[in-house]
Amino acid sequence: MLDQLFRPEGIAVVGASANPAKAGYVALRNMREKNYPGKVYPVNPKEKEILGYPCYPSLQAVEGHVDMVVLIMPSRLIYSTMDDLDARMEEKGDVKVIVCAAADYAETKTPEGIDRQKRLMDGAKRYGIRVVGPNCIGVIDNRSLVDTTFVDTGVPFEAFGEPTGIAFLSQSGALACSVLMEGAARVVPVLYNKFISIGNMADVDFVDLLEYLEEDETTKVIGLYMEGYHDGKKLAETFRRLTKKKPVVVLKVGRSDLGSAAANSHTGSMAGSDRVYDAMFRQSGVVRVETIDELIDTLQAFDRLPVPRGNNLFLYTQAGGPGIYCTDAIAAWPALHMPVVSEETKEKLRACELPMSNICQPEGYADITASASPKNHVDGLKVVLEDDNVDGVVFITVVPTFLPQKELAEALVAVEKSFPEGKRKPVYYCVMAGAYTKEARAIMEQNGLCTFNTPDKAVLAAKNLCRYGAYLREREA
Amino acid sequence: MLDQLFRPEGIAVVGASANPAKAGYVALRNMREKNYPGKVYPVNPKEKEILGYPCYPSLQAVEGHVDMVVLIMPSRLIYSTMDDLDARMEEKGDVKVIVCAAADYAETKTPEGIDRQKRLMDGAKRYGIRVVGPNCIGVIDNRSLVDTTFVDTGVPFEAFGEPTGIAFLSQSGALACSVLMEGAARVVPVLYNKFISIGNMADVDFVDLLEYLEEDETTKVIGLYMEGYHDGKKLAETFRRLTKKKPVVVLKVGRSDLGSAAANSHTGSMAGSDRVYDAMFRQSGVVRVETIDELIDTLQAFDRLPVPRGNNLFLYTQAGGPGIYCTDAIAAWPALHMPVVSEETKEKLRACELPMSNICQPEGYADITASASPKNHVDGLKVVLEDDNVDGVVFITVVPTFLPQKELAEALVAVEKSFPEGKRKPVYYCVMAGAYTKEARAIMEQNGLCTFNTPDKAVLAAKNLCRYGAYLREREA
Numbered sequence: 036m037l038d039q040l041f042r043p044e045g046i047a048v049v050g051a052s053a054n055p056a057k058a059g060y061v062a063l064r065n066m067r068e069k070n071y072p073g074k075v076y077p078v079n080p081k082e083k084e085i086l087g088y089p090c091y092p093s094l095q096a097v098e099g100h101v102d103m104v105v106l107i108m109p110s111r112l113i114y115s116t117m118d119d120l121d122a123r124m125e126e127k128g129d130v131k132v133i134v135c136a137a138a139d140y141a142e143t144k145t146p147e148g149i150d151r152q153k154r155l156m157d158g159a160k161r162y163g164i165r166v167v168g169p170n171c172i173g174v175i176d177n178r179s180l181v182d183t184t185f186v187d188t189g190v191p192f193e194a195f196g197e198p199t200g201i202a203f204l205s206q207s208g209a210l211a212c213s214v215l216m217e218g219a220a221r222v223v224p225v226l227y228n229k230f231i232s233i234g235n236m237a238d239v240d241f242v243d244l245l246e247y248l249e250e251d252e253t254t255k256v257i258g259l260y261m262e263g264y265h266d267g268k269k270l271a272e273t274f275r276r277l278t279k280k281k282p283v284v285v286l287k288v289g290r291s292d293l294g295s296a297a298a299n300s301h302t303g304s305m306a307g308s309d310r311v312y313d314a315m316f317r318q319s320g321v322v323r324v325e326t327i328d329e330l331i332d333t334l335q336a337f338d339r340l341p342v343p344r345g346n347n348l349f350l351y352t353q354a355g356g357p358g359i360y361c362t363d364a365i366a367a368w369p370a371l372h373m374p375v376v377s378e379e380t381k382e383k384l385r386a387c388e389l390p391m392s393n394i395c396q397p398e399g400y401a402d403i404t405a406s407a408s409p410k411n412h413v414d415g416l417k418v419v420l421e422d423d424n425v426d427g428v429v430f431i432t433v434v435p436t437f438l439p440q441k442e443l444a445e446a447l448v449a450v451e452k453s454f455p456e457g458k459r460k461p462v463y464y465c466v467m468a469g470a471y472t473k474e475a476r477a478i479m480e481q482n483g484l485c486t487f488n489t490p491d492k493a494v495l496a497a498k499n500l501c502r503y504g505a506y507l508r509e510r511e512a
Numbered sequence: 513m514l515d516q517l518f519r520p521e522g523i524a525v526v527g528a529s530a531n532p533a534k535a536g537y538v539a540l541r542n543m544r545e546k547n548y549p550g551k552v553y554p555v556n557p558k559e560k561e562i563l564g565y566p567c568y569p570s571l572q573a574v575e576g577h578v579d580m581v582v583l584i585m586p587s588r589l590i591y592s593t594m595d596d597l598d599a600r601m602e603e604k605g606d607v608k609v610i611v612c613a614a615a616d617y618a619e620t621k622t623p624e625g626i627d628r629q630k631r632l633m634d635g636a637k638r639y640g641i642r643v644v645g646p647n648c649i650g651v652i653d654n655r656s657l658v659d660t661t662f663v664d665t666g667v668p669f670e671a672f673g674e675p676t677g678i679a680f681l682s683q684s685g686a687l688a689c690s691v692l693m694e695g696a697a698r699v700v701p702v703l704y705n706k707f708i709s710i711g712n713m714a715d716v717d718f719v720d721l722l723e724y725l726e727e728d729e730t731t732k733v734i735g736l737y738m739e740g741y742h743d744g745k746k747l748a749e750t751f752r753r754l755t756k757k758k759p760v761v762v763l764k765v766g767r768s769d770l771g772s773a774a775a776n777s778h779t780g781s782m783a784g785s786d787r788v789y790d791a792m793f794r795q796s797g798v799v800r801v802e803t804i805d806e807l808i809d810t811l812q813a814f815d816r817l818p819v820p821r822g823n824n825l826f827l828y829t830q831a832g833g834p835g836i837y838c839t840d841a842i843a844a845w846p847a848l849h850m851p852v853v854s855e856e857t858k859e860k861l862r863a864c865e866l867p868m869s870n871i872c873q874p875e876g877y878a879d880i881t882a883s884a885s886p887k888n889h890v891d892g893l894k895v896v897l898e899d900d901n902v903d904g905v906v907f908i909t910v911v912p913t914f915l916p917q918k919e920l921a922e923a924l925v926a927v928e929k930s931f932p933e934g935k936r937k938p939v940y941y942c943v944m945a946g947a948y949t950k951e952a953r954a955i956m957e958q959n960g961l962c963t964f965n966t967p968d969k970a971v972l973a974a975k976n977l978c979r980y981g982a983y984l985r986e987r988e989a
Contacts, residue, residue, distance in 0.1 A: 061913045138882060143868045187913045189948030207833020209882060209910040213944040217965065220946030262836060288836040291843030293850065296874040297836040326968045327837075327944075356684020359739060359765040359774040360804075366768030373770065391620045397773040405615060405686060433686040436538045436664045467690040467804075469697030471666030488694065489804045 037239070037247045039131040040167065041176040041229060043103035044073055046183070047094055049116055050108030050137070051077030053085045058136070058185030059107040062173070063088060065182040068192045072180065074099050095122045102131045105173065105183045106155075110139035113151045117158040124162045133159055134183050135169035135234075138208075142170045142235050156237055171234030172208040175215075177226050178253055184232070186212055188219035195219070195226040196481060200255025200338045202229040202248050204241060210260045210286075210327075218331055222473060223480035225331065228253050240264070245273045249280060256337035258330060261287045262298045271315045278320035279510070282337045282503050285323050286330045287312055320506040322499045329495050336485050336496040337503070340461035344508075345426035346501045347374035348494075349419050350400045352431040353412065355393075357467060358402050361431060361490035368498045370505065373399025380422040387414035405435055409443040413450050420450075420460055427461040427501070429493050434468045440475035448482040461485075461500055463493035514716070514724045516608040517644065518653040518706060520580035521550055523660070524571055526593055527585030527614070528554030530562045535613070535662030536584040539650070540565060542659040545669045549657065551576050572599045579608045582650065582660045583632075587616035590628045594635040601639045610636055611660050612645035612711075615685075619647045619712050633714050648711030649685040652692075654703050655730055661709070663689050665696035672696070672703040673958060677732025677815045679706040679725050681718060687737045687763075687804075695808055699950060700957035702808065705730050717741070722750045726757060733814035735807060738764045739775045748792045755797035756987070759814045759980045762798050763807045764789055797983040799976045806972050813962050813973040814980070817938035821985075822903035823978045824851035825971075826896050827877045829908035830889065832870075834944055835879050838908060838967035845975045847982070850876025851901040864891035882912055886920040890927050897927075897937055904938040904978070906970050911945045917952035925959040938962075938977055940970035 046066075052059035059079075066075055067086045076099065077085045080092040091097045094104065094116070101123070108116060124130060133155070141152035152169060159166045167174060173183035177198040205211035211232040218225030229251070231244055241264055248254045257277070264270050277283055289295040290309050316323045324330045348371050352358035365371050375398045384394045384401060388411055393402040401419070403411055412432065419425055430447075434440050447464070454460075464479060464486045466472045476486045487493040523543075529536035536556075543552055544563045553576065554562045557569040568574045571581065571593070578600070585593060601607060610632075618629035629646060636643045644651060650660035654675040682688035688709040695702030706728070708721055718741055725731045734754070741747050754760055766772040767786050793800045801807045825848050829835035842848050852875045861871045861878060865888055870879040878896070880888055889909065896902055907924075911917050924941070931937075941956060941963045943949045953963045964970040 056914055056916070058912075058914050139868065145868070148868075185913055187948055189946060189950065205833070207831070207836075209831030209944070210833035210837065212910050212912070213834065213946075213966075216946035216948050217944070218946070219948075260833065262833070286837075288833070288840055290840045293843045293874055294836050294840035297832075297839045297877055297879075300870050300873040300879075327966045354684070354686030355774075356682070356687035356737065356739070356765070357690065359684075359771050360687065360763075362774045363765055363767045363771035366770045391616065391622070391625075393777050396777040397770055400774055402774075402777075433689050435535075435689070436662055437533055437535050439533070467686070467694070469666060469690075469693035469695070471664055471693050471696075473666065489690075491803045 037165065037243065039102045040174055041181060042179045043132070043181060045076060045099050045101045046073065046103045046105060046181070047076040047078055047097055047101045048105045048107060049078045049094065050106060051079045051085055051090065053082050060085065061185040061187055062105065062107060062183055065184060069180045069182055071182065076101060094119045095126065100129050102129055104130050104133045106133060106135040106137055107185065108137060110137050110151050113154055117154050120158055128162070130162065130164055132165045132167070134167045134173050136171055136173045136183065136185065138170040140169040140235060141237070152235065152237055159238065166238040167231065168234040169237060170208065171232035172211050173232060175227060175230035177228060186215055188216050190219040190224050195224045198226045198228050200253060201225070201227050201258060201334045202254040203227055203258040204244050205232050205260040206262045207260055208232045208234060213327060214260070214331065217327060222476045222486065225335065242269055242273050245277055249277050254281065256282045256284065256334055258334045259283065259285045261285055262289060267311065267315065271319050274319035274321050278506070283321045284330060284333050284337065284499070285316060285321050286327070287323060320503065320510070322503055324499065328492065332487065332492050332496045333499045336461070336463070336500055339483050339485050340500060341459045342504045342507065343426040343461050343501055344504065346370055346505065347372050347424055347426040348497055349374060349376070349425045349428045351416060351419055351428050352402050353407050354405060354431060354433045355402050357431050357433060357490055358400065361429060361494060362400065364491045364494040370501060371498060373397065374424040375399065376419070376422045376424050380418055383418045384415050387411065387418060409439060409446045412443055413446040417450050420454065425460065427463070427497055429463045429465065429490065429497060431465045431467065431490055434466060434472045434475060440472055441478065444475035444478035447479060448484065451484060461497070463487060463497050465490045465493040514642065514720065516579045517651055518658060519656045520609070520658060522553060522576050522578045523550065523580045523582060523658070524553040524555055524574055524578045525582045525584060526555045526571065527583060528556045528562055528567065530559050537562070538662040538664055539582065539584060539660055542661060546657045546659055548659065553578065571596045572603065577606050579606055581607050581610045583610060583612040583614055584662065585614060587614045587628050590631050594631050597635055605639070607639065607641055610641055610643045611650050612643060613648055613650045613660065613662065615647040617646040617712060618714070629712065629714055636715065643715040644708065645711040646714060647685065648709035649688050650709055652704060652707035654705060663692055665693050667696040667701050672701045675703045675705050677730060678702070678704050678735060678811045679731040680704055680735040681721050682709050682737040683739045684737055685709050685711060690804060691737070691808065694804060699953040699963065702812065719746055719750050722754055726754050731758065733759045733761065733811055735811045736760065736762045738762055739766060744788070744792065748796050751796035751798050755983070760798045761807060761810050761814065761976070762793060762800050763804070764800060797980065797987070799980055801976065805969065809964065809969050809973045810976045813938070813940070813977055816960050816962050817977060818936045819981045819984065820903040820938050820978055821981065823847055823982065824849050824901055824903040825974055826851060826853070826902045826905045828893060828896055828905050829879050830884050831882060831908060831910045832879050834908050834910060834967055835877065838906060838971060839877065841968045841971040847978060848975055850874065852876065853896070853899045853901050857895055857899040860895045861892050864888065864895060886916060886923045889920055890923040894927050897931070902937065904940070904974055906940045906942065906967065906974060908942045908944065908967055911943060911949045911952060917949055918955065921952035921955035924956060925961065928961060938974070940964060940974050942967050942970040
């Protein structure tokens with residue numbers, strides 16, 4: 036049934052607007068810009084057409100097949116809209132899913148808001164229509180090119196690359212916006228595979244979508260923003276089953292008592308004891324993150340990198356200061372180890388690096404110095420990756436002005452491609468030079484490498500991948 | 513004597529190059545681009561002119577007054593270069609300061625490197641010349657427009673605004689590069705007031721520069737990247753005196769044993785026990801930060817915002833999810849409090865916000881909802897700032913597509929300007945919408961407001977300002 040959420044044939048948008056400053060315009064513009072191949076039917080009695088889509092005075096009046104209805108009109112119009120839907124369903128019976136983006140429903144905890152949500156849900160249940168929302172920003176599928184959101188990321192669609200394998204679910208529309216927009220603002224904009232803001236969860240909820248995404252072959256990793264869920268047992272079971280197949284990354288708020296209080300007054304649903312959630316996440320192999328940056332970094336790392344087979348992380352740096360800084364970041368996580376590599380590896384490293392390089396002091400650490408050429412950078416990296424005691428590498432370069440960054444980026448891509456799929460190990464590339472290295476980072480990112488701008492972020496992602504790897508190994512043991 | 517470091521009359525650059533891929537070219541290009549008004553004398557026997565600057569075959573051959581010599585040539589040429597300097601000094605005696613950017617000196621711990629540094633220092637001492645470096649990236653003063661660094665930030669100079677009040681000192685050239693480049697990549701690029709990479713500290717060191725910056729009126733806040741310093745007592749005394757006048761923010765590495773080991777093999781100087789440093793920083797009112805992002809955020813906040821008079825931080829948000837997320841971030845710092853505001857403030861807030869707003873549940877928290885207009889945003893902010901129980905505000909907006917962002921930004925600037933200088937309180941503006949809100953953030957930043965892209969970063973900066981404020985109050989008490 037949720038198939039129509041991601042692959043509808045025809046989408047009717049109630050509350051479509053010709054005014055570019057309105058949400059009901061931006062939703063249409065997003066689908067126009069993405070060149071969504073299905074049918075789009077704006078419903079607005081006052082307009083003839085919007086963005087080239089002919090307008091209809093009502094849902095009932097749309098002649099074509101409509102399996103998805105998007106509601107962006109003001110909530111007070113829900114009664115007439117549902118009457119209109121009733122009329123359509125009696126006649127055509129085609130609608131399978133409603134995405135109710137508008138706010139001002141039960142989340143307001145007012146009798147009016149509760150009644151509006153009741154009218155929506157009563158109507159939907161009558162015909163077995165599934166509902167996403169209300170009070171959400173909508174649904175995106177960047178493979179089918181459905182986009183019911185009214186979010187302008189500020190980045191033109193052609194600047195995005197191929198869709199990633201990242202699916203994201205959010206209980207907060209605002210946080211969903213932020214994840215979408217912050218992702219879009221990255222060196223290579225993040226094109227989420229599927230993106231669902233579930234709002235009040237009046238019907239479709241976390242478990243429904245997790246079950247769907249479990250079977251969805253294009254989804255490689257799932258991210259969630261969560262305030263609370265009413266059925267902890269079911270959620271835990273779902274996570275436990277799901278994490279066997281693919282990683283799940285959660286940003287769960289309400290960690291503090293104060294945060295819990297704020298969450299309760301927001302969604303109304305009890306956030307529950309954070310310690311219970313935390314234990315549940317750990318026991319079911321869910322990776323919990325603390326910040327929005329860490330969330331996006333970790334999702335990208337899972338999407339692109341193989342899960343490490345162990346926690347031995349080699350630190351390979353072109354600069355001393357950032358290397359020490361990164362060593363501190365690694366040492367902050369007791370689970371991570373800087374490995375002792377073989378004497379052979381050390382000798383090979385000495386042979387391919389400049390004489391003043393620091394090879395393995397301390398163990399698991401190499402500083403190839405600011406004078407390192409692209410060849411020094413990549414030859415040593417290859418040597419380190421071939422050592423059996425190394426499960427992953429944090430690679431740091433500041434890219435001095437005199438280092439040809441494009442050549443370096445292409446050489447690094449070639450190193451990665453030289454390892455056959457099963458032999459790849461995760462490398463977390465830290466490229467610490469702001470706007471100057473946009474070109475190098477873009478080349479690396481477009482070729483599936485994972486880049487970061489500071490070592491602490493690279494280490495956080497590495498720690499999260501290692502945690503998931505350790506969970507899988509424990510579970511198999 | 514250090515005056516010549518920041519306001520030289522004539523700069524000779526040994527190792528100047530006509531090859532754009534060389535450091536000795538970029539240093540000249542930076543001064544050309546900044547339109548440095550003093551004299552620049554490239555020294556290179558093979559070139560006639562570089563970037564319009566006439567070249568000289570030797571230091572001795574430069575006719576004009578030279579008070580600063582920048583050394584970017586390979587270190588093996590230090591002997592002939594110092595001979596050349598000797599000749600000049602015997603004849604003209606004008607050089608007061610050397611910035612030796614080149615690496616491969618005593619930090620290599622090789623007899624050759626140590627001898628090269630000895631030749632440099634012997635020559636300098638003979639004439640009372642002060643030396644910055646070697647093994648550094650140089651010196652910048654964005655008021656006098658001196659820039660001896662060979663760093664290309666990737667951002668054209670005209671994109672920077674006015675110089676800030678931020679001075680930054682770094683023991684690591686690479687980390688200095690990163691702070692420079694990451695700063696340049698921000699919404700409004702950070703133009704550091706003074707920026708000094710001190711490298712091996714063969715002569716000019718932390719204390720020299722801190723003493724200079726203590727008296728420098730254009731310096732409002734000082735940042736340091738530090739691995740270790742040989743005279744802890746002197747450093748502590750300097751910090752204690754300095755923090756009475758202006759805030760000092762330190763990123764000190766070697767927090768972990770592993771990091772200390774890496775630091776020792778890098779600069780050679782014992783990093784010392786981190787716990788001793790940590791206590792010293794606390795006792796002398798130095799704000800210690802953990803990441804490069806936090807460092808730059810905190811420096812910018814100190815530069816722009818008044819030091820708060822207390823730790824009562826009101827959380828004013830336009831979105832529920834980000835508000836809860838931010839509450840967790842505040843609750844993570846026991847020193848921060850979300851204050852109980854007066855009944856009058858609550859009533860005024862209810863009057864100027866939309867009916868579904870959450871006013872003070874929990875205390876010190878307001879969620880004005882996604883439907884809030886620019887007027888709702890600013891009217892409520894003003895009410896909160898006028899409450900005596902509020903020392904600072906974290907302000908969160910996701911800037912939905914249907915909110916006119918330019919109007920909002922300008923209205924926020926007007927609120928800030930409506931408070932007379934002595935009555936201003938720090939507001940940490942979190943604008944969570946990636947590239948989409950570049951315009952709004954640019955307007956706010958250009959008018960001296962402090963913006964962040966995620967709530968956790970805003971709270972970290974707030975916590976750091978509160979810590980410094982508390983230190984000053986304790987000290988006065």
